[in-house]
Amino acid sequence: MLRLENVSAGYGAVTALHNVDITVEEGEVAALIGSNGAGKSTALRTISGLVRPTAGKIEFRGEAITDLSPEQIVERGIIHVPEGRHVFPRLSVHQNLTVGAYSPRARAKKNETRERVFELFPRLYERRLQLAGSLSGGEQQMLAFGRAMMAQPVLLMLDEPSLGLAPIMVEEVARAIDYFRTIGVTVLLVEQNAELALDLATRGYVIETGCIVLADSSERLLENPKVWASYLGEQDWEFEAAGHDPDRTVVSDLPVNKGV
Amino acid sequence: MTLDQFVQTTLGGLAIGCIYSLIALGISMIIRSTDILHFAQGEMLMIGSMMGLSAYWLHNLPFVLVLLAGTIGGGLISVGIEFFIYRKLRLLRVSLINIMIATLGVSIVLQNVARLVWGSEPLRYPTLFASKGLVFAGFAVSPQLVWIVVLSGLIMGGLIIFFRYTTLGIAMQAAAQDPDTARLMGVNVDRTTTYTFALAGMMAGAAGVLLGSLFFASFNMGFMTGIKAFVAATLGGLGSVAGAMIGGLVFGIIETFSGMLISTAYKDAVGMVVLIVILLFMPSGLFARDGRSV
Amino acid sequence: DTIKIGVFGPFSGDAAAMGGSEKDAVSLVIQEKNAAGGIRGQQIEPVYADDGGKPEEAVNTVKRLISRDEVLINIGSISSPASLAASQVSRQSETPQIVVGGTAQRITTQGNKWVFRSPVPDTKLVSDLVDFIHDKFPKVSKFAFLYVNDDFGRGGFEAFKAAGAKYGFEIVDEERYTRGDIDFTAQLGRIKASPAQAMVEWSRYAEGALVAKQYVQSGLNLVRFGSDGIATPKFIELAGSAADGIYFTAHFSVATSSDIPVAKEFVAKFQKAYGRVPDSYAAEAYDAITMAIKAVEASDKLDRASIRDALAKVSFDSSRGAFKFDDKGDPLLVTHVVKIVDGKETNARNIPVQN
Amino acid sequence: MTSALLEIAGLTRRFGGLVAVRDVAMEVAQGSVHGLIGPNGAGKTTLLNLISGHIPSSSGRIAFGGEEITRWAVDRRARAGIRRTFQNLKLFRDMTVLENVMVGMHGETHCEIWHSLLRTRAQRNEEAAIVERAREALDFVGLLHLSDTKADELPYGSQRLVEMARATVARPKLLLLDEPAAGLNGAESRRLVDLIKAIRAGGTTILLVEHHMDVVMPSCDCITVLNYGQRLANGSPAEIRAHPEVIKAYLGGGYRKRRTTPEQQQQMELARAAS
Amino acid sequence: MRALPIARLTLLLVLAGLPFAQSNAYWVHVFSLALISVILAFSQQLLVGSAGIVSLGQGAFFGVGAYTAASLSISADVPFLLTIAAGGLAAGLSSLLLIPIVRLKGSSLAVATLGFAIIIHLIMLNEDWLTGGSIGMMDIPAPTLFGFSLGGEVRFYYVCLIAVALVFLALDRITHSRFGRALTAMSQDEEAARASGVAISVYKSKCFLIAAIVSGIAGGLYAYHSRYLNPNDFDFQKSIDILIMVVIGGIRSLSGAALGAVIVVLVPEVLRSSGEFRLLLFGVMVIVLAGTGSRGLSGILIDLAKRISSFRPGAGSPQKPSAVKL
Numbered sequence A: 001m002l003r004l005e006n007v008s009a010g011y012g013a014v015t016a017l018h019n020v021d022i023t024v025e026e027g028e029v030a031a032l033i034g035s036n037g038a039g040k041s042t043a044l045r046t047i048s049g050l051v052r053p054t055a056g057k058i059e060f061r062g063e064a065i066t067d068l069s070p071e072q073i074v075e076r077g078i079i080h081v082p083e084g085r086h087v088f089p090r091l092s093v094h095q096n097l098t099v100g101a102y103s104p105r106a107r108a109k110k111n112e113t114r115e116r117v118f119e120l121f122p123r124l125y126e127r128r129l130q131l132a133g134s135l136s137g138g139e140q141q142m143l144a145f146g147r148a149m150m151a152q153p154v155l156l157m158l159d160e161p162s163l164g165l166a167p168i169m170v171e172e173v174a175r176a177i178d179y180f181r182t183i184g185v186t187v188l189l190v191e192q193n194a195e196l197a198l199d200l201a202t203r204g205y206v207i208e209t210g211c212i213v214l215a216d217s218s219e220r221l222l223e224n225p226k227v228w229a230s231y232l233g234e235q236d237w238e239f240e241a242a243g244h245d246p247d248r249t250v251v252s253d254l255p256v257n258k259g260v
Numbered sequence B: 001m002t003l004d005q006f007v008q009t010t011l012g013g014l015a016i017g018c019i020y021s022l023i024a025l026g027i028s029m030i031i032r033s034t035d036i037l038h039f040a041q042g043e044m045l046m047i048g049s050m051m052g053l054s055a056y057w058l059h060n061l062p063f064v065l066v067l068l069a070g071t072i073g074g075g076l077i078s079v080g081i082e083f084f085i086y087r088k089l090r091l092l093r094v095s096l097i098n099i100m101i102a103t104l105g106v107s108i109v110l111q112n113v114a115r116l117v118w119g120s121e122p123l124r125y126p127t128l129f130a131s132k133g134l135v136f137a138g139f140a141v142s143p144q145l146v147w148i149v150v151l152s153g154l155i156m157g158g159l160i161i162f163f164r165y166t167t168l169g170i171a172m173q174a175a176a177q178d179p180d181t182a183r184l185m186g187v188n189v190d191r192t193t194t195y196t197f198a199l200a201g202m203m204a205g206a207a208g209v210l211l212g213s214l215f216f217a218s219f220n221m222g223f224m225t226g227i228k229a230f231v232a233a234t235l236g237g238l239g240s241v242a243g244a245m246i247g248g249l250v251f252g253i254i255e256t257f258s259g260m261l262i263s264t265a266y267k268d269a270v271g272m273v274v275l276i277v278i279l280l281f282m283p284s285g286l287f288a289r290d291g292r293s294v
Numbered sequence C: 001d002t003i004k005i006g007v008f009g010p011f012s013g014d015a016a017a018m019g020g021s022e023k024d025a026v027s028l029v030i031q032e033k034n035a036a037g038g039i040r041g042q043q044i045e046p047v048y049a050d051d052g053g054k055p056e057e058a059v060n061t062v063k064r065l066i067s068r069d070e071v072l073i074n075i076g077s078i079s080s081p082a083s084l085a086a087s088q089v090s091r092q093s094e095t096p097q098i099v100v101g102g103t104a105q106r107i108t109t110q111g112n113k114w115v116f117r118s119p120v121p122d123t124k125l126v127s128d129l130v131d132f133i134h135d136k137f138p139k140v141s142k143f144a145f146l147y148v149n150d151d152f153g154r155g156g157f158e159a160f161k162a163a164g165a166k167y168g169f170e171i172v173d174e175e176r177y178t179r180g181d182i183d184f185t186a187q188l189g190r191i192k193a194s195p196a197q198a199m200v201e202w203s204r205y206a207e208g209a210l211v212a213k214q215y216v217q218s219g220l221n222l223v224r225f226g227s228d229g230i231a232t233p234k235f236i237e238l239a240g241s242a243a244d245g246i247y248f249t250a251h252f253s254v255a256t257s258s259d260i261p262v263a264k265e266f267v268a269k270f271q272k273a274y275g276r277v278p279d280s281y282a283a284e285a286y287d288a289i290t291m292a293i294k295a296v297e298a299s300d301k302l303d304r305a306s307i308r309d310a311l312a313k314v315s316f317d318s319s320r321g322a323f324k325f326d327d328k329g330d331p332l333l334v335t336h337v338v339k340i341v342d343g344k345e346t347n348a349r350n351i352p353v354q355n
Numbered sequence D: 001m002t003s004a005l006l007e008i009a010g011l012t013r014r015f016g017g018l019v020a021v022r023d024v025a026m027e028v029a030q031g032s033v034h035g036l037i038g039p040n041g042a043g044k045t046t047l048l049n050l051i052s053g054h055i056p057s058s059s060g061r062i063a064f065g066g067e068e069i070t071r072w073a074v075d076r077r078a079r080a081g082i083r084r085t086f087q088n089l090k091l092f093r094d095m096t097v098l099e100n101v102m103v104g105m106h107g108e109t110h111c112e113i114w115h116s117l118l119r120t121r122a123q124r125n126e127e128a129a130i131v132e133r134a135r136e137a138l139d140f141v142g143l144l145h146l147s148d149t150k151a152d153e154l155p156y157g158s159q160r161l162v163e164m165a166r167a168t169v170a171r172p173k174l175l176l177l178d179e180p181a182a183g184l185n186g187a188e189s190r191r192l193v194d195l196i197k198a199i200r201a202g203g204t205t206i207l208l209v210e211h212h213m214d215v216v217m218p219s220c221d222c223i224t225v226l227n228y229g230q231r232l233a234n235g236s237p238a239e240i241r242a243h244p245e246v247i248k249a250y251l252g253g254g255y256r257k258r259r260t261t262p263e264q265q266q267q268m269e270l271a272r273a274a275s
Numbered sequence E: 001m002r003a004l005p006i007a008r009l010t011l012l013l014v015l016a017g018l019p020f021a022q023s024n025a026y027w028v029h030v031f032s033l034a035l036i037s038v039i040l041a042f043s044q045q046l047l048v049g050s051a052g053i054v055s056l057g058q059g060a061f062f063g064v065g066a067y068t069a070a071s072l073s074i075s076a077d078v079p080f081l082l083t084i085a086a087g088g089l090a091a092g093l094s095s096l097l098l099i100p101i102v103r104l105k106g107s108s109l110a111v112a113t114l115g116f117a118i119i120i121h122l123i124m125l126n127e128d129w130l131t132g133g134s135i136g137m138m139d140i141p142a143p144t145l146f147g148f149s150l151g152g153e154v155r156f157y158y159v160c161l162i163a164v165a166l167v168f169l170a171l172d173r174i175t176h177s178r179f180g181r182a183l184t185a186m187s188q189d190e191e192a193a194r195a196s197g198v199a200i201s202v203y204k205s206k207c208f209l210i211a212a213i214v215s216g217i218a219g220g221l222y223a224y225h226s227r228y229l230n231p232n233d234f235d236f237q238k239s240i241d242i243l244i245m246v247v248i249g250g251i252r253s254l255s256g257a258a259l260g261a262v263i264v265v266l267v268p269e270v271l272r273s274s275g276e277f278r279l280l281l282f283g284v285m286v287i288v289l290a291g292t293g294s295r296g297l298s299g300i301l302i303d304l305a306k307r308i309s310s311f312r313p314g315a316g317s318p319q320k321p322s323a324v325k326l
C-alpha cells in the first residue's frame, strides 16, 4: 500500500534519512523503531509531505505522492499524528476535533466519529470546552489521537502515541490501534516503547542514524538479540525494586558522579 | 455635562470606537492567523477610503456602491501585500519582529504611494447620506453615526459566529496556532492566510469609507487611527475577536469622554493610562486567550 | 557658475501640501528670472531639500544646503519649529535665511540677525484681528478660543490674549485639540455651554474644516473668527457651506489683494502654471524668492554677509503690498481680514459695524 | 525516618470550576527519592507547579526545610534550593548547552552589573567558577562533548539531560523531575535510573513524576499516587504496586502481563473482580 | 578569538579617520548624528536583542535626556559632561515609572511602552515651563570641556565617537556576564529562567533602567548636537525608528544595531534630494532589509566577508527565528 524507495531527506545541510526503503501492506500494523535522533520522525514527516525528500520515490496505493503537498496527501487518507502532541492550544477540545475533520472526505462523518472519540476517551468529553493548551500532557496526547481519528484515516501514522501516557492509558491506546486494524485502517507506528510497538505490529523496521538496518516480521525482531539489547533490554523493575538482586551491576556508559 | 451633551458624546465615541473596532478586528484576526503584528492595518483604511472616493469620482456611484468599492479595494491591497511581501518573508523564515518592521515599511510605502496618487491635501468626501439628522427618543442623531454603528455591529457579530462555529473559521485559527500541524489536518494554510488578510482588509476598507464620509480622506488618515486601533486591540486582548470589538468601543468612548471631562491637552494620555491600568490587572487584556505555560 | 539658493520645507510628510506651494512659487520666479538672463548673466540654481516638516531634519537640511551645496541664502521652512531649528544653524554658519510659513514671534526675537521672515509674525496678525473685532463688533467681549495644541495654535492664543487685554476681551472658554484630531464634539459642546459670544478658532485648514462642519452640526450660532491657517481655497472646498460666515485673518488673499498689482500678476501667473489659486504660503514664498533675488542683485559681493546686509535693506512691491523689513527682520505689511460669504472670500474690512 | 524536607498540607488549586489539586497532604523525606504518579490529568504537574511556585495555590500551605514558602515567588524558591525540569522541555533554545547550564547557577551567584562593568576580580573569579561548575554538571550527565552546541540542535533525549544538568548544577536541596523518561527507550531509561541515584547520592532530595514504572519502581523510596487531584495512596513501591485501587486507576495490566509475577497477576485479577 | 578585538580596533581607527576623508561640515554633522543614533540603537538592542523586550518608548527616554541636558546647560550653566550624565540619570529615573508594567509580556509590553512614550511626549508638548512647549528649547550653548570648546563639527564628532566606544564597551561587558545571560535566558523562556532563580521583574526593570540611561546619554549628546529641541523630534515615531534601526541591522548583536542606526540616518540623507520619493524609497528599503532575518544586514555582511576571505568556505550560518515573542 505504501512504498518508500530509496528515499533520502533532511533539514538544510543535515541529511536525516539515507536511501530508506519501507513497505507497508494494506491492513497491517508496521512499526518503526530506533533510538533518539535516528530519523523516525523525519521518515513520517517525509511521507506526509512536511519534509521534501531529496531523492527517491514514495508511492501510495500505486500512485506517486512524492511531490504532493501535505494537504493533498491528507486527501488521500494518510493521517499523521505528529510527535509531541501538537494540539492547537487556543482552540477548545471540541474545536480541535473539528479541525481534525477538516478535509472533505472526513467532514460528512464528523459527528459520529466525535462520539466514537469521546467513547474511547471519556476524559476528553469531560474537558470538551476547555482550551487544549490547558490540558495535561496525557490529555493532550489523547486529543491528538482523537483528532486523527476524526480525519478518517486510510493509513494512520502515529509518532510516539504512548509518550507521557499512564500505563493504563497505554493499554487504551494499544486497544485503539487494534481497533483501527480491525476496521481495516493501516497503521505505521513509531515508538520508543519498542516492546509495545512490536507486540502490536506484524512487521518492523529498525532505523539507525537515518538508515534502515533491520526489516523483518515483528516476532523475529522481538527475538533478535540485537534488538533486545538496544531497544528492549528493560530492566525488570519488579525484581530490582523489590531488592531481589541488589548487587546487580547495571551496564551504563554514564560517568560516575563527580560533581554532586 | 448636560444630558444632551452626554448623548452626543457617547454617540460620537461609539462611532469612532466602531472605526477602531473594525481596524482592531483586522489586527486581531491577523495575529490570530499569522502572529503578525500588522502595523499597516491603518493604511488599509486609508486605501479603502481613497478607493471609495475614486469610485465616486469615476461614476458618481450611490453610497452602497462606494462602500463596496472601498471594501473591495481594501481587501485587494491587503491580499496583495500579504502575497507579495509577508508570504515571501515567511518563506525566508524571518522572525516575527522582522515581519513587524516590514509592516511598518509597508505603512510608509503605502502612505507615500497614496500621496503621489491622490495628492497630499485632504480630499472632501461627497455627502453620501441624507444630511438631515434622524431623531431617536428626542435626540438628534446624525445618520452617519447610525450607519457606522449598525454596519460595524453586523460585521462583528458575523465574525464572532464565523470564528466560533464554522469549520473554516476554526481551521483558520488552527492554521495560525500551529501551521504545520494544521496542514497535517488538510488545511491549506496559504489559503486561510489569504482569507484572513482579505477579510481584514475589507473591514478596514469599509471603515475607511465610513470614516471618510464622516470627516475627509487624506493620505495620512490611517497611521494614527491604526496605532490607536492597535492599542484598542491590546486593551481587548490581542487575538480575540470579541476583545478587539469591545476594546475599540471602550477606547473610542474613553477618548471622547476624556476630551470632554478631563483635558483636551492630555486626551491621548488618558486613553494610554487607562490601557496601562487595565493591563496591570489583566496583563493579557480584557479577553485574554491564554493557554498554560508550565 | 550659478547662484545657488537653498529652498527647503516639508515636501514630504503631513505638511507636504504647504511645502508644495512654496516650491511651486519659488520655481515660478526662478524660471522666469533665468529665462530673462538671470542675475548679471548668472543663472540662479535653486537647491530644493525636503525637511519633512521636522525640526531635527530641518537642522540637517540647512547644514546640507549651507556646507555641501554652498548656497548663498536659504528660503524656508513652513512650520515655526522647523524654521526655528534651521535658524540656529543659519546663525552658527552665518547664512541668511528667509522664513516662509513660520509666524511664531520667537523666530525673530532671538537676536539672530541672519533670519528674516516673509510673513508678519502672529502677534501682529492677531493684534490686527483684535482691532478689527473691536471696531466692527463693539458688543462682543466674551470669547471661546479653540486651538490646535502646537506652536501655531498656542502662538495664536497667547497673542490673542495679550492683544485682547487692551479692549477688555475675556476668554470664557479655552479649548485645545491635538494635531490630527478629527472629532471636536467635546470641545464644541463645552463652548456651547459657555457664555461666549464669539468663537475664535486657531487651526490649519484640514482641522478647521472639520471644526466648521461639526460647529454647524452641533447647532452653535456664534460669531466665528479664524486663523491665517484656513486662508486657503482648500478650506472652503472641504468645509463647504459650513465655512460661510467665518471671518479670518490672512497674510494674503486673492479676494483682498485684488487692488495690489503684483498680487494680480502673481495670481495670474501661478494659476496659469499650476492650474490652481495660490495660497498664502505660495505668496509668502513668491515674495521671499523675489527679495532674495533683489538682495543678490543689490549686494556688491557674492557672499553671504553682503547679501544679508542687502536683504535687510531690501524694499520692493510684493504680492502683499510694499515690502520692507523692520530691525528684527519682520516685514512691515498690512494684514487682511476676510469673510466667507456664499463660499467666496470677501474683504471683511468693508462690512458695516455690527451692533 | 529522617525529617521531612518538604511538607504540604491541605493544598488545593482550582482552574475555574475545575479542581486540579484537591486538599493534598504530602511529605517528602530529606534525602529520599519520592515518586508521584497517577493517571493523566490527575494533577501531578499542577502539584509540581505549586511546589516550584509557577502557579499560586488556591489554599493550603507548603513548607520547605521547616520554613513556610507558600507565598514565595518562583525565583526565591529556586534560590532557596528548589529546582525542576519541565514536562514540555523548556530550554533556552538559542543558547549553547554550556550557557544553558550556566544559567542554572544564577541563583547561586551574586555579582552585580557594576562588577561586570568594571570586570572586578570577584566577577572574574565567579565567572570562572560558574563555567567550572557547569562543565562538571555536563560531564555528570555525559554531555560535556556537546558544550558548544546550540541547545535546540540536540536530539530530544539529550535535551532532557541538559535540563537535568541545568537543574542540578546549583546542587539543589530539592529536585522536581517531571516525566524525565518520556521519549526515552528502554536502554536510555535505565541510564536515567542510574543518574537519579547518583544525584540523590550527592545529597539532593528528588520528587519524581513519571509514567515509566521501570524508572519509578527502582528509584523511589516512597510513592504518592494522585487521582482526580486527590491523594489516592502513599507508600513504598512494593505497597503501591500491590495497591488494588492504584492498579485499577493507573497501572492496569495488559501489556505488562508477560513480566509480572504470579502473585501480582493474582492481585490484579482480584482487583478486577472487586470492581 | 584574537580577530574580534583587532577588528574592533580597526573599525575605531577607520571611524576616527572619517572626518579627514569627508571633511564637509554637513557630512561630519550627519556622521555625528549617526553616532548618536548608534547609541540609541544600542539601548534598544539591549532590550530587544538580549532581553527580548520590544520597547516602543526609547524615543521618550531620548527626549528626557535631551531636555534635561539642555535645560541644565541653558539655565544653570552646568558643565558639559555633568549635563550628559544628568541626562542619563533623568532618563534612568523616568524609566522607574515603567516598573509596574514590566510584568507584561510581548506585545502588551510593547504597547504599554508606546503608551508611556505618548504620555511623555504630551508632557513635553504641554508643559511649557519645563520644556518650552511646542515652540521648543533653543540657544543651547556649545559644549566645552575644561575650557576647551567642543563646538565644532569635527570636535563634536570625536566626542560622539568616544561616547559610542564607551557605551559599546559597557554594554558588551554587561551582556557577556551573569546579568546578560539572565536576560537572554529570560527572553527565551521566562518560566525556565525563573526556575533557575532569575527574578524576572527585577531583571526587566534593570534592563529598562540601563537602556534608558543609555538613551538619555544619547539624548544629552543630541541636545548639544542639534542645539534646538522640539517635542516633535521625540514622538513615538522616533521610538519606532529606533526599533527599525536595530531590526534591519540585526538584533543579535550590538554591531548589527550600530549598522542599522547608520543606515537609518544616512540613507534618508543621501535620498534627501529625491524629494517626494524619499520616504517611499526608505519604506521599500525597510521592507527589503526586514527580510534579512534576525542576523540582519550585519549577518549578511559577515557571511559575505567570510566567504570572500574564504575564512570558512561555504559557512553560511543557517538562520534561526529569534526569541522575541510578540
Ligand SMILES: Nc1ncnc2c1ncn2[C@@H]1O[C@H](COP(=O)(O)OP(=O)(O)OP(=O)(O)O)[C@@H](O)[C@H]1O
Pocket: A011, A014, A016, A034, A035, A036, A037, A038, A039, A040, A041, A042, A043, A083, D153, D154, D155, D156, D157, D183
Ligand atoms: N528541524 C530540524 N532541523 C535540523 N535538524 C533536525 C531537525 N529536526 C530533526 N533534525 C535532526 O534530524 C535527525 C533525525 O531526527 P528525528 O526527529 O527524525 O529523530 P527521531 O528518530 O524521531 O528521534 P526521537 O526519538 O528523538 O523523536 C536528528 O539528528 C535531528 O537532530
Ligand SMILES: Nc1ncnc2c1ncn2[C@@H]1O[C@H](COP(=O)(O)OP(=O)(O)OP(=O)(O)O)[C@@H](O)[C@H]1O
Pocket: A127, A130, A134, A135, A136, A137, A138, A139, A164, A166, B291, B292, D015, D018, D019, D020, D038, D039, D040, D041, D042, D043, D044, D045, D046, D047, D087
Ligand atoms: N491552566 C489550566 N486551566 C484549566 N485547566 C487546567 C489548567 N492546568 C491544568 N488543568 C487541568 O488540571 C488537570 C491536572 O493537570 P496536570 O497537568 O496537573 O495533570 P498531570 O497529572 O500532570 O497529567 P499528565 O500525566 O497527563 O501530565 C487536568 O485535567 C488539566 O486539564
Ligand SMILES: [Mg+2]
Pocket: A040, A041, A042, A083, A159
Ligand atoms: Mg521523533
Ligand SMILES: [Mg+2]
Pocket: A136, A137, A138, D044, D045, D046, D087
Ligand atoms: Mg503532567
